[in-house]
Amino acid sequence: MSLKHRIPVLAALAAVVPLALSACSGGSDAPAQPSGPVTLTWWHNGTTDPIKSIWEKVVADYHQAHPDVTIKAQPLQNEDFPTKVPLALQGAEPPDVYQSWGAGDLASQITSGKVADITDATKSWITQTTGKFGENWQVDGRQYGVPFEQHFVGFWYRKDLFQQAGITTPPKTMDELNTAVSQLKAKNIAPISVGGKDRWPDAFYFNYFAVRECSVDVLKQSVKAVKLEDPCWTKAAQDLKSFLATQPFQTGFAGTPAQQGAGSSAGLVANGKAAMELQGDWEPGTMSALTDDKQLDSKVGWFPFPSVAGGQGDPAAVLGGGDGFACTTRASKACADFLQYLGSEPVQTQLAAQGAGLPVNTVAAKSLKTDTLRAVYDYGTKSPYLQMYFDRAFPTAVGAALNDAVASMFAGQGTPEGIVTAVNQAAAGNK
Amino acid sequence: MTTATTPVRTAQRPSAPAVRARRKRPSLRKRLELVLLLGPALLVFAGFVLVPIGIAAFYSLFQWNGFGPLDRFIGLDNYVDAFTGTVFQGAIVHNLIIAGLSIVVQLPLSIGLAMLLNRKLRGRAVLRALVFAPYVLSEAITAVIWVLMLQPNGFADQVLKGAGLGGLVHQWLADPGIVLYTMFAVITWKYIGFGIILLLAGLQGVPAELREAAALDGASAWQTTRHVVLPLLGPTIRIWIFLSVIGSLQLFDVVWIMTLGGPANASATMATYLVDHGFKRYEFGFGSAVAVILFVICFVFALLYQRFALRRDTQGALTRMVS
Numbered sequence: 012m013s014l015k016h017r018i019p020v021l022a023a024l025a026a027v028v029p030l031a032l033s034a035c036s037g038g039s040d041a042p043a044q045p046s047g048p049v050t051l052t053w054w055h056n057g058t059t060d061p062i063k064s065i066w067e068k069v070v071a072d073y074h075q076a077h078p079d080v081t082i083k084a085q086p087l088q089n090e091d092f093p094t095k096v097p098l099a100l101q102g103a104e105p106p107d108v109y110q111s112w113g114a115g116d117l118a119s120q121i122t123s124g125k126v127a128d129i130t131d132a133t134k135s136w137i138t139q140t141t142g143k144f145g146e147n148w149q150v151d152g153r154q155y156g157v158p159f160e161q162h163f164v165g166f167w168y169r170k171d172l173f174q175q176a177g178i179t180t181p182p183k184t185m186d187e188l189n190t191a192v193s194q195l196k197a198k199n200i201a202p203i204s205v206g207g208k209d210r211w212p213d214a215f216y217f218n219y220f221a222v223r224e225c226s227v228d229v230l231k232q233s234v235k236a237v238k239l240e241d242p243c244w245t246k247a248a249q250d251l252k253s254f255l256a257t258q259p260f261q262t263g264f265a266g267t268p269a270q271q272g273a274g275s276s277a278g279l280v281a282n283g284k285a286a287m288e289l290q291g292d293w294e295p296g297t298m299s300a301l302t303d304d305k306q307l308d309s310k311v312g313w314f315p316f317p318s319v320a321g322g323q324g325d326p327a328a329v330l331g332g333g334d335g336f337a338c339t340t341r342a343s344k345a346c347a348d349f350l351q352y353l354g355s356e357p358v359q360t361q362l363a364a365q366g367a368g369l370p371v372n373t374v375a376a377k378s379l380k381t382d383t384l385r386a387v388y389d390y391g392t393k394s395p396y397l398q399m400y401f402d403r404a405f406p407t408a409v410g411a412a413l414n415d416a417v418a419s420m421f422a423g424q425g426t427p428e429g430i431v432t433a434v435n436q437a438a439a440g441n442k
Numbered sequence: 443m444t445t446a447t448t449p450v451r452t453a454q455r456p457s458a459p460a461v462r463a464r465r466k467r468p469s470l471r472k473r474l475e476l477v478l479l480l481g482p483a484l485l486v487f488a489g490f491v492l493v494p495i496g497i498a499a500f501y502s503l504f505q506w507n508g509f510g511p512l513d514r515f516i517g518l519d520n521y522v523d524a525f526t527g528t529v530f531q532g533a534i535v536h537n538l539i540i541a542g543l544s545i546v547v548q549l550p551l552s553i554g555l556a557m558l559l560n561r562k563l564r565g566r567a568v569l570r571a572l573v574f575a576p577y578v579l580s581e582a583i584t585a586v587i588w589v590l591m592l593q594p595n596g597f598a599d600q601v602l603k604g605a606g607l608g609g610l611v612h613q614w615l616a617d618p619g620i621v622l623y624t625m626f627a628v629i630t631w632k633y634i635g636f637g638i639i640l641l642l643a644g645l646q647g648v649p650a651e652l653r654e655a656a657a658l659d660g661a662s663a664w665q666t667t668r669h670v671v672l673p674l675l676g677p678t679i680r681i682w683i684f685l686s687v688i689g690s691l692q693l694f695d696v697v698w699i700m701t702l703g704g705p706a707n708a709s710a711t712m713a714t715y716l717v718d719h720g721f722k723r724y725e726f727g728f729g730s731a732v733a734v735i736l737f738v739i740c741f742v743f744a745l746l747y748q749r750f751a752l753r754r755d756t757q758g759a760l761t762r763m764v765s
Contacts, residue, residue: 094721097508119724122510207616208702263594265705266615274593407507408723415707422618422705440505442527442719442728 111337127343140354158335160368163391181314204285206269206276220247223319248427412437502731520731541690552637574635585699618708644678
């Protein structure tokens with residue numbers, strides 16, 4: 012994945028050229044829908060199986076059912092989207108359908124004027140297919156994208172290692188988690204693995220402490236105002252600091268990648284070198300690629316982030332996010348119809364059955380591959396509140412500043428107050 | 443000076459009328475030739491080098507997320523933000539440390555190895571190839587290989603333990619106090635071959651007669667090296683320092699793949715900072731400002747170095763260009 016990141020400085024400079032060559036249009040032109048046969052260019056991040064094959068099948072099936080719509084799919088590496096989407100949205104011919112994670116990123120992209128408001132085109136079906144979850148792709152009450160998968164974060168753990176350490180039930184409170192950590196350490200097992208190099212896995216911890224410490228109202232209001240004022244935010248950072256002081260992570264975690272290779276945090280759990288990891292529901296899929304163990308699914312269990320004593324937050328609130336697609340203005344009607352198809356039962360069932368992710372459409376949930384994934388799905392969908400990861404919920408620059416500050420604390424630098432200050436300063440436009 | 447220049451002029455005089463005569467007649471054709479031959483190259487250079495630099499400089503004056511219209515002109519605020527930000531200050535320092543270490547560590551090492559490989563010894567060709575091999579790898583592959591080797595309890599640690607040097611084992615990529623030097627070690631591994639090849643070529647230009655003469659005069663090996671070989675290697679060394687410093691200032695790939703500039707920005711360089719802020723955070727105006735800063739630093743260094751350090755080496759080219 013990171014191989015794609017070979018961007019020498021001059022290339023970074025040169026990448027700005029197309030911006031200049033294509034006149035900066037303000038996007039005032041009304042969305043003119045092409046009549047007759049339509050070709051939709053589709054940028055998605057399904058570069059590996061199982062989702063790669065599913066999208067290929069979707070392209071063929073959709074064309075068969077709608078002969079006048081041709082889908083031209085273009086799989087891109089996940090990491091390429093932050094660079095390619097801004098350039099494309101400034102250019103004359105952006106893709107018609109592109110991967111979008113909603114919230115803060117989407118709000119930034121809308122300022123290009125090229126992203127289509129599909130509120131009317133999706134009104135009749137979106138609640139039915141995506142439930143309340145689709146609201147994360149709204150900006151100011153207007154729909155700009157549609158999710159096809161939802162994600163929930165929690166602890167994935169090795170049942171065999173827990174057994175070895177004499178842990179009988181998954182921890183429900185922070186105290187129990189701390190006890191489990193010491194029990195595992197006593198058996199010389201790395202208790203928790205974390206991919207500190209990539210920063211976002213570190214941020215999951217702060218995110219969850221905040222979700223447990225802050226009331227739902229405070230969370231909503233703070234995300235809306237992009238300002239962390241309530242003392243619960245500092246409390247969350249202090250919780251994180253105390254948790255770090257128990258040294259629950261594997262050796263050298265600050266340099267460990269999250270998903271690349273057997274030495275990554277996911278690889279360590281997959282190969283039985285660490286007992287737990289706080290990760291999204293994609294974890295089993297990621298792990299299976301990093302180990303030869305065919306019995307992995309049966310060895311792995313899941314439990315939600317523990318409750319925090321005295322916290323104002325809902326102990327059942329869940330952290331997560333989702334994958335979706337946004338439409339640009341050229342063929343927004345055809346695009347919205349296509350997104351409806353992605354949310355429909357046949358596609359959603361395939362996604363669930365092949366372990367590509369958690370479906371948004373409830374009818375597909377029964378097809379989920381393992382009992383564990385079904386449990387994660389049930390927990391997440393029944394949760395009273397879903398907090399989107401803050402790096403997605405906040406404007407992009409603020410989210411990155413948060414992840415940076417948290418990662419620095421993981422590396423032994425910074426104070427709890429520093430994390431809160433970093434976010435507020437980034438929101439104020441400081442570097 | 444006058445005494446030095448007069449002979450030159452007199453020497454040129456006979457050919458001067460011929461030059462003038464030639465200039466007069468086919469001047470149009472000559473110009474057409476120039477346009478035809480230089481034109482495309484200049485166009486490409488302008489389009490892909492000069493114009494982007496200009497555009498980046500223009501963008502750097504705005505607060506701009508890369509999407510909307512350029513309507514928030516903020517003057518030099520981006521530059522002020524960059525220079526007052528501790529992370530960017532740290533990044534500049536890291537670049538300078540890498541550049542300094544290159545000169546202090548890589549240069550003597552390259553010279554020593556080059557001299558060793560210049561001797562007649564068994565398996566010299568194989569040794570040369572081995573030393574040069576890492577340079578052939580792309581930076582991305584180098585970085586991936588080293589990430590794997592430097593994992594906790596990975597290959598590097600095992601080798602150290604096997605050699606009885608277990609005490610040297612560190613968290614190579616996870617310790618903010620060490621990670622920058624780990625990066626330097628990897629860069630050295632990758633680029634030392636290039637320095638050695640360059641210096642070997644330079645050593646070929648040291649005439650054997652001079653060494654023999656020095657030996658006849660009773661000079662020791664060290665004296666010969668110090669007073670004959672090193673001065674004659676001067677031009678090569680100066681070019682190597684130039685390339686090395688510019689490379690150190692632009693350091694990106696290896697760091698980006700191995701650490702993303704972390705942990706806690708301990709291995710951030712100007713270029714990783716640029717990509718992190720410009721692209722990952724949608725701060726295109728700010729990123730452009732960082733790009734311009736990086737460009738100016740490299741450009742000024744290049745000019746000063748050419749003017750002062752490389753002057754003698756490039757005298758012919760440079761003086762003619764100026765006059």
